[in-house]
Amino acid sequence: MTTQKTLLILAALGLASTATAQQTRLSSSIYLVPQAQTDVVIPFRPTDEGIKLPVRWGMDVAWNNEQNMRKGINFIGKNNLSIARSSFQMNQQLVGDTALTTSQMQTLRDRTNTINLISSDVDIVLNADQGDGSTNFIIPYYSSNNVANPTHWARLIDASVAWMQKNYPKHKIVAVSPFNEPDYTPWNEGTKANFKEIARQLKEDYPRFKDIAITAGNTLNNDGAADWYNAVKPYVTWGNTHQLAGGFNTFADFWKQVTDEGNVGYADELHNVGEAMIAANYGMTIGIWWGFDSRARGEFCQISNHGSQLAYGEDRAHWTAASVYRNNDTQDLRAFIGGSERQANNSSYLFVSPDEDVYFDTQGPTRAFRMEYPGGTGYQNGQTNAERVYNVYRGEDVPPVEIAAGRYKLINYASRMTIVGNTSSGSELTPKRYSQFSDVPPLAQWDVAPASSRIGGDYSFFTFTNAQNKMHMNVLNNSTQPFAHIIAYNAGNASNEQWSVEYAGKGYYYLRNRESGLYLSLHNESATYFVQKTLASSAVDRKLQMWRFIPADAPVENVAPA
Structure with a gap:
C-alpha cells in the first residue's frame, strides 16, 4: 500500500x-x-532483490550473414552466447534416399563456419530452410501443395544431423525444428499431421534423436503457435513461436502454457528487445536473434544473465x-x-x-x-x-551535465587531445592538442544530437557532425573488427556513423559505434589517428577510450579533473 x-x-x-x-x-x-498523460507507470527500487530470469542467448545463421554475427558477438559478448540456429535444406533429393548432396553439405559447412566465430563447441539447433516456398527451396520430393512427405523429410533431418555429428563433433545438436513458419501456407511445408508424423519418425525410428529435442509450433503468427505446438504432442518438448503477426495476449499465454507443462520456452527468431523482454517475462529461456541491431539487445542479453528484473x-x-x-x-x-x-x-x-x-x-x-x-x-x-x-x-559519480544537442569539443582523457575532422572525404580524423580556445577551429568541433527515435531500429545513439564541413565520424567500410580507422565521411548518419554516449566516470564518456559495437579510441597517446577497439580491461588503457564533452564556447582544459 x-x-x-x-x-x-x-x-x-x-x-x-x-x-x-x-x-x-x-x-x-x-x-x-x-x-503528459502516460500509458504505463513503472516503479522500481535499485536495491530490491528483483526476479532472476536468465536466458540462453544465441545467434541465427539461417540467414548466413557474417556481419550480423560479428555485431551480435561484439554487443552481447561471447560469454553470453551458448547456442546458435542453423538449417537443413529441402532443395535437393537425398542421394540414394539417405545421404546429403555435396551442395547441402557445403551449405551446412558455410553456416557452421559462421557459428564458429562464437566458438567451435556452441550448441546448435537445425531448422527448415524453406526460403520463399518455391521449388528453388522445397522440391516435390519433400512437399507439394502444402502436403509433406514425412519419410523423406525425416530422412533429410537425420542425414543433416548425422553429417554435423561426424564433421563437427564438438557442436552438440540439441534440437531440430522440422517445419519453419508452417502456418504461412506460401512456404509450402506441410500439415499439422505431417509435422507430428515427422517428429514421431525421428523419435521412434532414429536412435540418434533420443536426446535431441523437437521444437513446435515454430509459427510466423503467434496466434497459431499453441495449435501447432499441441498438434505435435507428445513428441514436442520445446515450444517455439515467432512474432511477425498475432496478438499480445496469445504471445504471452503461449510462453506460460509451455512453461506450465514443464517444457522449454524457445524463441528462435527474435526481432526486437521488446519481444525478448515479454517472452522472458512469461517463460522463454532460450532466445536466438534473427539479424542483429546493436546496443539495446546486447545490453539486455548481458544483464538478464547477470542480474535481476527489478520492474x-x-x-x-x-x-x-x-x-x-x-x-x-x-x-x-x-x-x-x-x-x-x-x-x-x-x-x-x-x-x-x-x-x-x-x-x-x-x-x-x-x-x-x-x-x-x-x-x-x-x-x-x-x-x-x-x-x-x-x-x-545513481550514487556519487554521476554524469555532471546532460549531453544535450549542441556543439562540442571532444577531449581525450589520456592525451588531452581533441578530435579533429578532415576536409577530405574518406580521410582519417586526427588528434590535436590546443592550449587556447581561440585556437580551436570549427574543424575540431562537433554538432552532437540524439538520433531520431524514428531513425530505424535501436535509437540509443547520437550523431556527430563536423561543424565545418558537415561530415560525420565514420567507421571505415562498416568494419566490425578492432583497429578499423575512423574517417570523415557523410553516409547520411548510417549505423557506422552513430555512437552511444556511455558515462565512464570522472566527467568522461565512452563512445560506442552502433554498427560495430566497438569503442572510439586512440591507439596510444602519441597516435596520429583514431581507431575502434573492444573496451580495454585496464584502467590505464581505458583512458584512451574516454572522452570529455566541452561546449564549443567553453575554454579547453588541459588538466584532468581530480
Whole structure:
C-alpha cells in the first residue's frame, strides 16, 4: 500500500528531468513540472532483490550473414552466447534416399563456419530452410501443395544431423525444428499431421534423436503457435513461436502454457528487445536473434544473465513493453523499451524511483522519467522496429551535465587531445592538442544530437557532425573488427556513423559505434589517428577510450579533473 501511495504522489507531481548542458546538478525537486498523460507507470527500487530470469542467448545463421554475427558477438559478448540456429535444406533429393548432396553439405559447412566465430563447441539447433516456398527451396520430393512427405523429410533431418555429428563433433545438436513458419501456407511445408508424423519418425525410428529435442509450433503468427505446438504432442518438448503477426495476449499465454507443462520456452527468431523482454517475462529461456541491431539487445542479453528484473510493464493494446534490470555483479542499472517489429503503436512509459534520485543516461537528477515509444499506425505501416536502452546512474559519480544537442569539443582523457575532422572525404580524423580556445577551429568541433527515435531500429545513439564541413565520424567500410580507422565521411548518419554516449566516470564518456559495437579510441597517446577497439580491461588503457564533452564556447582544459 505504501508503494501505491508513493507512486500516485510521484505520478501526480510529474517529476521530470529538464537539465541542460553545464547546469549545476541540484536536487530532483527543481524538476517538478507537469507530465503528459502516460500509458504505463513503472516503479522500481535499485536495491530490491528483483526476479532472476536468465536466458540462453544465441545467434541465427539461417540467414548466413557474417556481419550480423560479428555485431551480435561484439554487443552481447561471447560469454553470453551458448547456442546458435542453423538449417537443413529441402532443395535437393537425398542421394540414394539417405545421404546429403555435396551442395547441402557445403551449405551446412558455410553456416557452421559462421557459428564458429562464437566458438567451435556452441550448441546448435537445425531448422527448415524453406526460403520463399518455391521449388528453388522445397522440391516435390519433400512437399507439394502444402502436403509433406514425412519419410523423406525425416530422412533429410537425420542425414543433416548425422553429417554435423561426424564433421563437427564438438557442436552438440540439441534440437531440430522440422517445419519453419508452417502456418504461412506460401512456404509450402506441410500439415499439422505431417509435422507430428515427422517428429514421431525421428523419435521412434532414429536412435540418434533420443536426446535431441523437437521444437513446435515454430509459427510466423503467434496466434497459431499453441495449435501447432499441441498438434505435435507428445513428441514436442520445446515450444517455439515467432512474432511477425498475432496478438499480445496469445504471445504471452503461449510462453506460460509451455512453461506450465514443464517444457522449454524457445524463441528462435527474435526481432526486437521488446519481444525478448515479454517472452522472458512469461517463460522463454532460450532466445536466438534473427539479424542483429546493436546496443539495446546486447545490453539486455548481458544483464538478464547477470542480474535481476527489478520492474516490468506492458501496454498490450499498443504492443509494447518496458523493464528495469540490475546487474548483480556490478550493480549497474538499465532501462529498456521495445515492441512488436510489425504491429507496435505509439506508447508512453513513466519510470518512477520513489526512494532516490537517479539519472537516465545523462538526464537527471530525477525520480521520474518519461519514455515515448515511436510506433506505427497499423500492420507494417509506419513501423520502425524501434527499441531503446538507457543507462540508469545513481550514487556519487554521476554524469555532471546532460549531453544535450549542441556543439562540442571532444577531449581525450589520456592525451588531452581533441578530435579533429578532415576536409577530405574518406580521410582519417586526427588528434590535436590546443592550449587556447581561440585556437580551436570549427574543424575540431562537433554538432552532437540524439538520433531520431524514428531513425530505424535501436535509437540509443547520437550523431556527430563536423561543424565545418558537415561530415560525420565514420567507421571505415562498416568494419566490425578492432583497429578499423575512423574517417570523415557523410553516409547520411548510417549505423557506422552513430555512437552511444556511455558515462565512464570522472566527467568522461565512452563512445560506442552502433554498427560495430566497438569503442572510439586512440591507439596510444602519441597516435596520429583514431581507431575502434573492444573496451580495454585496464584502467590505464581505458583512458584512451574516454572522452570529455566541452561546449564549443567553453575554454579547453588541459588538466584532468581530480
